[in-house]
Amino acid sequence: xxxxxxxxxxxxxxxxxxxxxxxxxxxxxxxxxxxxxxxxxxxxxxxxxxxxxxxxxxxxxxxxxxxxxxxxxxxxxxxxxxxxxxxxxxxxxxxxxxxxxxxxxxxxxxxxxxx
Numbered sequence: 001x002x003x004x005x006x007x008x009x010x011x012x013x014x015x016x017x018x019x020x021x022x023x024x025x026x027x028x029x030x031x032x033x034x035x036x037x038x039x040x041x042x043x044x045x046x047x048x049x050x051x052x053x054x055x056x057x058x059x060x061x062x063x064x065x066x067x068x069x070x071x072x073x074x075x076x077x078x079x080x081x082x083x084x085x086x087x088x089x090x091x092x093x094x095x096x097x098x099x100x101x102x103x104x105x106x107x108x109x110x111x112x113x114x115x
Contacts, residue, residue, distance in 0.1 A: 002052040011102060015050035016092055019105055022049045023085055023112075030073050030113070040069060043113045047106040058115070069113040081112035 022042060030039025047053040084104055091101030109115040 007051045007053065011051040011092075011105075015105070016089070019046065019050045019108075020085060020089070022046055023081065023108070026112075027078060027081070030070070031078070036070055037066070039073075040066065040113055040115070043109045044115050046108045046112075050105040050108075051102060053106045069115060072114045073112060077112040077114070081108060084108055084111045 023046065026039050026042030026046065028039070029035040029042060032039075044058070047055065085108065088101040088104035088108075091097040091104065093101075104111075
């Protein structure tokens with residue numbers, strides 16, 4: 001686990017601009033059915049890209065879980081992710097709501113692909 005001060009500095013100076021780019025590439029790869037596993041990999045690591053956060057309870061990906069994740073992404077996840085990123089970036093812009101924006105970004109993989 002990375003020190004919270006380093007995570008905060010990373011999120012403030014790198015994570016805020018890198019996360020939307022990472023999300024875009026994850027969206028692009030997942031939208032193209034052939035490269036969907038790469039897109040799922042992108043979304044699985046979006047919390048780490050934003051604030052060096054690793055979920056200790058992450059499960060292994062199985063075929064049935066991947067199929068469920070892709071169906072969720074194609075019907076609900078893509079627009080819910082765009083909405084969550086917009087709200088999180090708005091919250092990150094305000095000092096008092098920064099922790100809430102941080103929490104939304106760290107859980108973005110669960111919003112987009114139910115990971």
